Amino acid sequence: MSEQQLKQHRDAIDRIDIEILHLLNQRAQHAREIGEIKGGGIIYRPEREAQVLRRIKEQNPGPLPGESVARLFREIMSECLALEKPLSIAYLGPEGTFSQLATLKHFGHAARTVACSSIDEAFRLVEARALDYVVAPVENSTEGAVGRTLDLMVSTPLKVCGEVVLRIHHHLLRNSAGTDGIRRVYAHAQALAQCHEWLNKNLPADVERVSVASNAEAARLAAEDGSCAAIAGQAAAERFNLLKLAENIEDEPNNTTRFLVLGHQDVGQTGQDKTSLIVSAPNRPGAVHYLLAPIADNGVSMTKFESRPSRAGLWDYVFFIDVEGHHDDPNVAKALQGLMERTSFVKVLGAYPQAVL
Amino acid sequence: MSEQQLKQHRDAIDRIDIEILHLLNQRAQHAREIGEIKGGGIIYRPEREAQVLRRIKEQNPGPLPGESVARLFREIMSECLALEKPLSIAYLGPEGTFSQLATLKHFGHAARTVACSSIDEAFRLVEARALDYVVAPVENSTEGAVGRTLDLMVSTPLKVCGEVVLRIHHHLLRNSAGTDGIRRVYAHAQALAQCHEWLNKNLPADVERVSVASNAEAARLAAEDGSCAAIAGQAAAERFNLLKLAENIEDEPNNTTRFLVLGHQDVGQTGQDKTSLIVSAPNRPGAVHYLLAPIADNGVSMTKFESRPSRAGLWDYVFFIDVEGHHDDPNVAKALQGLMERTSFVKVLGAYPQAVL
Numbered sequence: 001m002s003e004q005q006l007k008q009h010r011d012a013i014d015r016i017d018i019e020i021l022h023l024l025n026q027r028a029q030h031a032r033e034i035g036e037i038k039g040g041g042i043i044y045r046p047e048r049e050a051q052v053l054r055r056i057k058e059q060n061p062g063p064l065p066g067e068s069v070a071r072l073f074r075e076i077m078s079e080c081l082a083l084e085k086p087l088s089i090a091y092l093g094p095e096g097t098f099s100q101l102a103t104l105k106h107f108g109h110a111a112r113t114v115a116c117s118s119i120d121e122a123f124r125l126v127e128a129r130a131l132d133y134v135v136a137p138v139e140n141s142t143e144g145a146v147g148r149t150l151d152l153m154v155s156t157p158l159k160v161c162g163e164v165v166l167r168i169h170h171h172l173l174r175n176s177a178g179t180d181g182i183r184r185v186y187a188h189a190q191a192l193a194q195c196h197e198w199l200n201k202n203l204p205a206d207v208e209r210v211s212v213a214s215n216a217e218a219a220r221l222a223a224e225d226g227s228c229a230a231i232a233g234q235a236a237a238e239r240f241n242l243l244k245l246a247e248n249i250e251d252e253p254n255n256t257t258r259f260l261v262l263g264h265q266d267v268g269q270t271g272q273d274k275t276s277l278i279v280s281a282p283n284r285p286g287a288v289h290y291l292l293a294p295i296a297d298n299g300v301s302m303t304k305f306e307s308r309p310s311r312a313g314l315w316d317y318v319f320f321i322d323v324e325g326h327h328d329d330p331n332v333a334k335a336l337q338g339l340m341e342r343t344s345f346v347k348v349l350g351a352y353p354q355a356v357l
Numbered sequence: 358m359s360e361q362q363l364k365q366h367r368d369a370i371d372r373i374d375i376e377i378l379h380l381l382n383q384r385a386q387h388a389r390e391i392g393e394i395k396g397g398g399i400i401y402r403p404e405r406e407a408q409v410l411r412r413i414k415e416q417n418p419g420p421l422p423g424e425s426v427a428r429l430f431r432e433i434m435s436e437c438l439a440l441e442k443p444l445s446i447a448y449l450g451p452e453g454t455f456s457q458l459a460t461l462k463h464f465g466h467a468a469r470t471v472a473c474s475s476i477d478e479a480f481r482l483v484e485a486r487a488l489d490y491v492v493a494p495v496e497n498s499t500e501g502a503v504g505r506t507l508d509l510m511v512s513t514p515l516k517v518c519g520e521v522v523l524r525i526h527h528h529l530l531r532n533s534a535g536t537d538g539i540r541r542v543y544a545h546a547q548a549l550a551q552c553h554e555w556l557n558k559n560l561p562a563d564v565e566r567v568s569v570a571s572n573a574e575a576a577r578l579a580a581e582d583g584s585c586a587a588i589a590g591q592a593a594a595e596r597f598n599l600l601k602l603a604e605n606i607e608d609e610p611n612n613t614t615r616f617l618v619l620g621h622q623d624v625g626q627t628g629q630d631k632t633s634l635i636v637s638a639p640n641r642p643g644a645v646h647y648l649l650a651p652i653a654d655n656g657v658s659m660t661k662f663e664s665r666p667s668r669a670g671l672w673d674y675v676f677f678i679d680v681e682g683h684h685d686d687p688n689v690a691k692a693l694q695g696l697m698e699r700t701s702f703v704k705v706l707g708a709y710p711q712a713v714l
Contacts (some may be wrong), residue, residue: 001368002394005390005394006391006394009387009388009390009391009394010387010391010405012383013384013387013409014409014412016380016384017384017385017409017412017430018416018548019359019376019380020377020380020381020384020430020433021413021416021417021418021426021430022418023377023380023714024377024421024426024429025374025376025417025418025420025421025426026373027370027373027374027666028420029420030366030369030370030373031366031370032420033362033366034363034366034367037362037363037366048367052370052371052374054369054372055374056378057376059375059377059378060382061379062382062469063379063382063385063386063389063440064381064385064436064437064440065440068436068439068467069378069381069382071436071466071467072381072429072433072436073374073377073378074433075428075432076377079421079425080421082425083420083422083425084420085560092597093596099658108433109428109461109466110425110428114595114596114598115595115596115597115598116598117580117598121598123681150408150482160576166661173667183437223474238469238470238471239472240451240472241450241471241472241474241478241482242654250439261714277559288391291375322369337402
């Protein structure tokens with residue numbers, strides 16, 4: 001009886017698989033014809049991919065979760081693209097970091113990913129067109145590259161053409177079970193800060209907290225020394241084969257890291273976009289308020305505002321601003337026009353589809 | 358005109374995607390019902406997966422290549438399985454080695470893969486049921502674990518339930534362009550041997566050849582020192598961001614590495630199977646010929662025969678034998694029966710589907 005039921009389900013799966021097989025090939029054929037119409041031009045279209053993924057998630061009836069079907073369609077698009085030409089992507093290594101996860105999440109596994117030893121090198125390889133795109137952390141990263149990424153964006157000729165948002169969970173990792181005998185906890189300074197309350201409550205006060213270059217490095221150190229623990233994510237736990245003494249120990253439950261994708265192309269409108277820019281302002285009372293007025297006046301939402309001392313010496317400060325909408329949307333275009341009238345330096349880094357979570 | 362053509366192709370892709378989306382969910386629903394019928398039993402069935410992949414490749418009309426559709430269906434099965442319970446897989450690290458590639462090729466990216474620091478540890482974690490399966494190199498590997506894998510198989514209670522075959526390409530890697538100034542080439546001893554002729558022809562005779570623990574280690578060393586090159590594969594080139602001075606430098610063009618998948622389960626017949634066994638034989642003239650007679654007499658093909666000095670001290674030699682067919686096939690069963698009558702030690706490691714290349 002149950003053998004017969006099993007067989008019925010397996011036969012059904014076999015029929016479904018052949019249908020999927022033919023549809024995948026029809027899809028690839030259309031993708032190939034699109035490539036021919038474009039005649040060797042840019043084949044990766046972030047705006048189109050974002051629209052496809054949003055639609056798939058909206059219309060997903062289950063039982064597969066939205067992330068599963070998005071992941072599968074990412075891979076399907078990745079294979080269809082690779083049929084034309086595989087994309088190559090630079091990220092800040094080592095492997096096993098959130099940067100690698102973000103890269104694979106965005107580009108799928110048919111892309112060629114290259115772990116670089118510094119974020120500078122990752123930018124340089126893409127600027128020189130040795131690789132196609134770079135994935136760079138810009139907010140709340142525990143991999144030590146955020147400040148440097150922002151500095152590089154001031155001068156790079158690359159354009160932002162996408163964003164990736166990863167939900168970050170931190171775990172307490174060790175090479176043996178139990179917290180007895182832990183004398184030291186390693187982590188990136190950001191991660192130590194993000195788990196501050198949890199550490200206060202759950203570990204003795206005399207356990208040293210030591211900040212290191214990355215959480216992957218912390219995990220490596222903890223793997224070597226049983227008297228040490230590390231705070232790091234799933235990828236590092238797997239890579240260094242550590243036990244999770246406690247999961248999700250971050251104080252803030254909606255802890256995310258945001259990455260930008262940069263390349264050589266402009267991205268069209270999708271209806272759910274962001275525009276990133278850098279502006280300069282003199283260091284005097286009211287300067288920022290005056291500068292930002294055109295954004296508010298045109299009904300544009302600002303999703304990020306971050307100031308950073310200028311390295312170039314020409315201005316006192318530079319501001320990294322993200323707004324909702326595409327720079328070709330009329331209200332955003334007007335806001336940008338207003339900004340340009342009020343400061344000598346406005347660099348539009350790019351407009352791109354909002355991350356499909 | 359071409360804008361309109363583009364739109365037609367994109368609309369067609371959108372329709373196809375929604376069809377695929379619904380079929381994927383129907384497939385997952387059937388997989389879930391199969392899981393319920395089994396009531397918490399073993400959900401990963403290597404024999405079934407091999408049959409699905411063989412069929413997909415046979416019936417693939419293109420333009421997607423067979424490997425692309427096999428890779429996508431591996432991921433689809435991986436996601437459907439993960440809907441029940443994600444599999445966890447141990448392999449010999451570090452990341453960026455062929456062992457990792459083999460693991461992902463076989464189990465897809467929804468599986469949880471764990472890089473272990475030794476092959477012993479990888480076996481131990483699966484034997485203790487901390488992880489579900491181990492992927493271990495057994496032939497022509499350049500990662501230094503083959504002998505140890507064979508030794509572990511003598512005593513492990515785990516059963517072989519699959520094989521993975523990777524075509525191995527070696528490249529000459531360096532951190533700058535051109536071969537000028539290379540004073541040393543690092544690689545695993547196996548890789549040095551496999552590229553011997555090429556090195557003789559293409560590098561000056563005074564370039565030192567230094568064997569190290571793994572090709573990944575060789576690439577790491579070459580990344581640090583511009584006067585050194587490394588022989589390693591694509592994954593290591595990407596991981597350490599090295600240039601390929603020359604591709605596919607292996608002397609033998611059909612260079613493959615074979616891995617076995619071990620777990621706790623017996624695998625059913627698929628019609629294209631292999632059985633792996635270990636037998637002992639005394640060290641006296643004619644002993645091996647006498648021992649193997651039942652295999653030939655029953656018309657069973659032997660695909661591998663490898664002798665190894667016994668570590669246990671009870672026998673002089675142990676032999677690792679692979680035969681075509683499943684131990685439940687009548688001729689294989691008779692051959693095994695014959696073997697058991699002729700020696701005191703026959704261990705059937707397992708029967709499993711032949712690798713889907």
